[in-house]
Amino acid sequence: MGHQLLEKSTGVEQIGICTPGAVDPSKGIMKNSNTICLIGKPLQKDLEREFDLPVAMENDANCFALAEVIFGAAKGYGVVFGVIMGTGVGGGIIINSNIHQGPNHIAGEWGHHVLYPDGRDCYCGNKGCTESYISGTALEKEWYELTGENHIVTDIIDNGLYKSHPEWKDKFILNYGRALSNIIDIIDPDCIVLGGGLSKVDMLYSEGKDAVYSEVLSDHVLTPILKNQLGDSAGVFGAALLMENGQ
Structure with a gap:
């Protein structure tokens, strides 16, 4: 091709x-x-x-973040953290319209920050990585273990299936808040822009945002959490x- x-x-x-x-x-x-x-x-x-x-x-994730800075939701912001939440979890850092890679080319890899020591196995070799808890793959596996049913995350949320097991949604929002608040504490970006399949989940910008802000080391958080504008084309x-x- x-x-x-x-x-x-x-x-x-x-x-x-x-x-x-x-x-x-x-x-x-x-x-x-x-x-x-x-x-x-x-x-x-x-x-x-x-x-x-x-x-x-x-x-x-770096390509996604760069595109959203140049053409999309993060245009005009100086320091941007771009989040990919889909089958995996990744991130990219853009500073003044340039990708920040770091000397090891791993800048932004928040999906492998450990949320739970001795938690779930991750393909990277560690245990308890963020990706093992808030990626679409992880959330769908957790739903199956809870209900015996196969559904994608957007269907579980958009169709209200989670209401029969609210603990699934509560844990998702809690882990999302903890994971993303770490980014604000460490980088303090001018904005965060969400991409990937889970960026379509509206509650990430409402109660999800509240969960993030509640964990940040500041009484008044000014960091906007934005939905992407370029979709799958980013x-x-x-x-x-x-x-x-x-x-």
Whole structure:
């Protein structure tokens, strides 16, 4: 498919790709991806060899956050934390319209902050990671263990299914509040913008926001928690911006 798209395009000089995880800056291989088959693979080099073009590759949360800063909900903010909550949990930090990667290329990886020591196993090798509690995958697994029924998170909430087991929703909101408040305490960004499938859950901007603010080390929290404007296209825009902005 990639070759077919290139054949239909003209003047392609570089390819931009957003992907779960990150490229290890010292080894050139993928790391920290919840798409486990990518871990340890030289994906960027493989794609450059396959298409004979330079490839700019970046974490999907970083691409999402960059796109929302340039084109979307976070436009005009200086320091932005972009949250991805879907099958996994990730984050990206944008400072003055530039991705902040950090020397280890792991800046923003709040999905692997430990919420519960000795908690649930995580694919990263740790226990009790945020991703193991507030990702869509984790929440749907917890619902199945509670009810024996398979439902996606948005259906559980939008259709009011959680009302039969309010403890499921209460725990979700509690863990969301604790996890995101840590970001405000550590980074104190100008805004937080939510993306991924769970960003469609309206209660994250109401009682979820209240749960976040109640955990922050400040009596008066000024950090807005925004819903994305670009939807599922944010990552594509962000990948294109990697080339334009020289990220």
